[in-house]
Amino acid sequence: MKPATLVLRNITRRRSRFAFTLLGITVGIASLVTLLSLGTGLEKEVRKQADVLGAHLVVTPRGWCAYEQISVLTGETLPEAIPDADVRKISAIKGIQVIPYLTQRTAIQNQPVPVVGILPREMKEYKKWEIEKGEYRLDEKGVVVGHGIAKQFKLYVDQAIPIRGKDFRIRGILAEVGNRDDLAIYLDLPVAQELYGTGDKVSFLSVKVDDISQIDKYILEIQNTANVAVVSDKQLLKSVLGIVGAVGNALQLIAAVAILAACFGIVNTMMTAIYERKREIGILQAIGAKRRTIFALFLAESGFYGLAGGLLGVVAGFLFSFAAAPYISQNEFTAFLGSEQTVRLFDPLITAQALAFSVAVSVLSGIYPAWKASRLSPVEAISYE
Amino acid sequence: MSDVIIRTDKLSKVYDNGYRTAALEDIDLSVERRSFSCIMGPSGHGKSTLLHLLGGLDRPTSGDVLVNGSSLAGMTPERLAEFRNRTIGFVFQFFNLIPVLTVLENVQIASMLAGVPDREQKERAVGLLTSLGLLDKMEARPNQLSGGQRQRVAVARALVNDPDILMMDEPTGNLDSKSEAELLDLFGEFHEKGKTILVVTHSDTVANRAGRIIRIKDGKIVPMAG
Numbered sequence: 122m123k124p125a126t127l128v129l130r131n132i133t134r135r136r137s138r139f140a141f142t143l144l145g146i147t148v149g150i151a152s153l154v155t156l157l158s159l160g161t162g163l164e165k166e167v168r169k170q171a172d173v174l175g176a177h178l179v180v181t182p183r184g185w186c187a188y189e190q191i192s193v194l195t196g197e198t199l200p201e202a203i204p205d206a207d208v209r210k211i212s213a214i215k216g217i218q219v220i221p222y223l224t225q226r227t228a229i230q231n232q233p234v235p236v237v238g239i240l241p242r243e244m245k246e247y248k249k250w251e252i253e254k255g256e257y258r259l260d261e262k263g264v265v266v267g268h269g270i271a272k273q274f275k276l277y278v279d280q281a282i283p284i285r286g287k288d289f290r291i292r293g294i295l296a297e298v299g300n301r302d303d304l305a306i307y308l309d310l311p312v313a314q315e316l317y318g319t320g321d322k323v324s325f326l327s328v329k330v331d332d333i334s335q336i337d338k339y340i341l342e343i344q345n346t347a348n349v350a351v352v353s354d355k356q357l358l359k360s361v362l363g364i365v366g367a368v369g370n371a372l373q374l375i376a377a378v379a380i381l382a383a384c385f386g387i388v389n390t391m392m393t394a395i396y397e398r399k400r401e402i403g404i405l406q407a408i409g410a411k412r413r414t415i416f417a418l419f420l421a422e423s424g425f426y427g428l429a430g431g432l433l434g435v436v437a438g439f440l441f442s443f444a445a446a447p448y449i450s451q452n453e454f455t456a457f458l459g460s461e462q463t464v465r466l467f468d469p470l471i472t473a474q475a476l477a478f479s480v481a482v483s484v485l486s487g488i489y490p491a492w493k494a495s496r497l498s499p500v501e502a503i504s505y506e
Numbered sequence: 507m508s509d510v511i512i513r514t515d516k517l518s519k520v521y522d523n524g525y526r527t528a529a530l531e532d533i534d535l536s537v538e539r540r541s542f543s544c545i546m547g548p549s550g551h552g553k554s555t556l557l558h559l560l561g562g563l564d565r566p567t568s569g570d571v572l573v574n575g576s577s578l579a580g581m582t583p584e585r586l587a588e589f590r591n592r593t594i595g596f597v598f599q600f601f602n603l604i605p606v607l608t609v610l611e612n613v614q615i616a617s618m619l620a621g622v623p624d625r626e627q628k629e630r631a632v633g634l635l636t637s638l639g640l641l642d643k644m645e646a647r648p649n650q651l652s653g654g655q656r657q658r659v660a661v662a663r664a665l666v667n668d669p670d671i672l673m674m675d676e677p678t679g680n681l682d683s684k685s686e687a688e689l690l691d692l693f694g695e696f697h698e699k700g701k702t703i704l705v706v707t708h709s710d711t712v713a714n715r716a717g718r719i720i721r722i723k724d725g726k727i728v729p730m731a732g
Contacts, residue, residue, distance in 0.1 A: 122607075122611050122614040122615060122618045122624065122627055122628075123618070123624065124618065126607075126611065127604075127606075127607065127615070130606035130607060131606060134605075134606050400602065401602075401604055403602075404598075404602045404604065405615075405619070406563075406587065406590075407561075407563055407590060407596045407598075407602075408590065408591060408596065408615065408616040408619060408663065408664075409587050409588065409590045409591020409592070409616060409619045409620060409667075410587060410591075410619050411583075411584045411587040411588070411619075412583055412584065412587070413584070414587075414619065498564070499558075499563045499564070500558050500563050500564045503563070503598065503602070
């Protein structure tokens with residue numbers, strides 16, 4: 122016989138209490154894993170989208186808030202704010218390539234879909250897009266759509282597609298690129314400006330510089346040329362990741378509170394177990410169990426809750442985050458998150474962190490009850506009725 | 507070598523829960539090796555307290571207990587636990603088996619605590635249970651046994667580490683007369699095999715089997731007449 126036999130038999134002797142205590146820690150760890158998993162996916166996706174943007178600099182109107190900066194990466198609807206005159210002046214600066222974006226939104230089958238007004242030739246060259254079906258032709262009547270949108274809504278070449286009450290034809294479907302470019306409808310920029318009544322304005326500019334070592338000089342030059350804000354891709358990434366991180370931390374804190382509550386559940390269960398098993402503790406002492414043995418037995422019980430609850434929580438957390446990701450993607454903030462590409466069903470680092478945390482807090486929760494058990498007087502314990 | 511296995515020196519135990527109660531006062535007692543002794547006396551006069559002190563389950567307020575020449579008062583709690591594990595086998599009135607363990611495991615547990623390897627634990631436990639007629643009950647839980655069977659399991663547990671001394675507190679108090687007689691026969695066998703047996707009891711049947719009766723009254727040993 123091994124001490125583990127006694128620990129396991131004791132844990133499961135009150136099955137409903139065991140189940141509810143386990144459920145507490147499982148729910149706490151599951152929420153932590155879900156948030157960690159979604160957060161990690163979100164961060165990876167933000168980095169990926171920053172790469173996809175392919176810009177060294179992003180030119181935005183002055184006074185844009187963090188949400189709008191995130192939206193540059195997510196492709197959400199943005200206010201049109203940079204007039205064509207400024208775009209032309211900035212484009213005239215030597216040594217940079219400027220790509221304007223007008224990001225708007227339409228609906229297909231009552232679901233929101235991003236619409237991006239672009240300069241077709243420049244964009245194709247810039248993004249190195251390829252056509253999967255049809256042709257790459259954007260004009261007054263024609264649009265191209267991303268691979269993901271075509272797949273999701275079963276769109277095909279030559280299909281009529283209404284945007285803001287006007288019928289367009291799908292001229293082509295882009296080959297899959299594996300990022301948010303798959304999830305938009307592309308219009309010729311002047312057509313989009315007219316359709317959405319934005320005049321000659323665009324939402325933001327993506328800028329590529331020829332000489333990266335001169336990036337500060339280009340920033341100054343752009344700012345001197347027009348009344349705009351310029352951020353580097355690194356600044357943008359840092360700013361967005363800062364927000365994502367802060368939100369993630371706040372959510373993880375909430376999960377930690379859930380785990381803390383579960384810990385009190387463990388303390389309560391263990392204290393109750395000690396009172397119920399007081400006489401048995403006395404017997405163990407009478408037949409030679411040392412204080413540290415009693416302490417270890419009870420600590421192992423609480424640690425088991427952490428291990429089992431942690432394992433169940435990790436499984437539940439990953440399943441939930443994996444299942445929830447597409448639904449969360451309906452949210453404007455996380456529109457780009459919704460794919461199995463970003464949220465992994467299993468992450469060894471998160472698993473290890475969550476399990477270690479679960480076991481650690483459960484063991485910590487067990488210290489006081491285990492200490493109480495180990496300090497019982499054998500005579501008092503044996504005489505307990 | 508002295509024949510005395512347990513000796514007390516002015517052993518006293520006072521409970522102080524707001525007011526002082528002297529459970530035992532200045533007990534000087536010697537128990538001979540391989541003896542079968544009974545501690546008798548009215549309820550609440552200190553019999554169990556004396557047994558607990560002799561077995562190292564409780565600490566005296568003053569005085570000392572020497573077992574095999576070693577002072578219990580000077581032992582740390584960990585050392586005292588080791589002493590109980592190896593030197594004393596306890597049997598209590600209410601059997602005190604662990605309900606979640608099987609009969610076999612209930613016996614093994616004492617040798618597990620002694621650090622005996624798994625296989626040897628099982629060999630010892632099976633040997634004892636066989637000799638006590640419980641071979642077919644090894645996988646049963648305590649609640650599936652009769653009172654007499656439970657007490658035999660408790661005896662097996664007390665003996666599994668081959669202690670020098672068996673200390674029992676009202677071991678037949680919850681048994682019918684047939685089970686009591688069977689158990690007393692067992693005690694007789696262990697005594698013949700060289701164990702020192704010390705029993706707290708109210709039962710004259712038990713007392714009749716003992717070679718010596720120690721009477722306690724008001725926390726003091728009553729001197730033998732004559």
